[in-house]
């Protein structure tokens with residue numbers, strides 16, 4: 001990263017006490033978010049995403065490490081330095097819209113400017129609120145009670161309220177999760193546009209990999225309190241460093257195998273040539289992985305290790321694609337083919353395996 005990061009997380013650790021003993025929610029993570037960058041924390045439920053975000057917000061006191069926002073140290077566990085949330089230069093949006101039901105749209109968005117730390121003159125409040133409402137396309141609904149709004153509109157109010165103070169940093173925790181699928185996809189695109197237009201640095205939490213890939217300038221994949229990979233969506237999807245990321249992001253076929261010689265792996269697919277992990281010796285167990293769209297099926301039988309034979313066991317029609325589950329010597333492979341392909345359940349087919357696009361994990 002060329003410019004100085006706006007959010008800088010160093011050795012962040014958070015342990016919660018519990019009946020079963022201490023729970024390590026976040027385990028020594030490091031992450032930088034550059035100015036105007038949109039970074040997504042992605043991972044399964046319970047992996048520590050919310051805790052990380054809440055530490056950045058100042059809603060949680062870390063048990064280890066430090067956090068800087070815009071060059072200012074806001075938290076150091078070591079020196080017990082702690083800047084409270086209202087003094088951090090941040091805006092926040094949560095899954096629950098958290099709008100005030102007794103206030104209208106305008107009043108909800110104005111709240112941080114009228115009741116917050118920074119109290120602005122009325123005219124300036126009006127300018128800021130209308131600017132925010134325009135950005136989320138609610139400027140025509142300013143006098144509407146929020147209770148008359150749809151879920152998507154209420155979330156826009158929450159977003160407008162989060163950016164009305166013009167924070168350096170916008171923190172969002174699964175903000176689209178309560179919306180139905182269609183609206184969620186629409187709002188995804190819009191959210192990114194709003195963050196870009198507002199010129200804010202964003203840290204966004206989701207467990208939804210499609211959301212992460214489409215929103216993030218970079219995606220930070222977490223599991224069990226630790227970062228597994230940080231990279232562009234293309235890097236995370238195309239070059240997962242381990243089994244966890246390969247499995248969590250996108251669909252993947254996994255096949256167990258054994259190194260049977262230099263650059264050779266024996267598996268139910270036959271003996272194939274692959275680059276094997278550098279530290280694995282003959283006999284080491286490895287996992288072969290390949291995405292369903294890289295497989296092809298053919299009716300030309302006559303098998304070899306590049307294209308073993310199998311039987312179609314399940315066919316799932318998706319419109320633009322068809323997923324075929326093919327049993328090859330007891331291993332199920334999924335092939336994703338164009339929607340107009342027409343193999344049938346029970347049919348013997350050759351699975352055409354490419355020579356590249358494979359991932360090999362120890």
Ligand SMILES: Nc1ncnc2c1ncn2[C@@H]1O[C@H](COP(=O)(O)OP(=O)(O)O)[C@@H](O)[C@H]1O
Pocket residue numbers: 016017018023024025043044045046047048049050051052
């Ligand atoms: N206030 C708390 N007290 C005790 N345990 C907590 C608390 N908050 C979170 N945890 C635990 O920390 C872990 C991470 O939680 P969280 O950060 O909410 O995960 P995520 O947002 O990725 O689903 C979980 O095991 C969760 O049960």
Ligand SMILES: [Mg+2]
Pocket residue numbers: 049050051
């Ligand atoms: Mg969470």
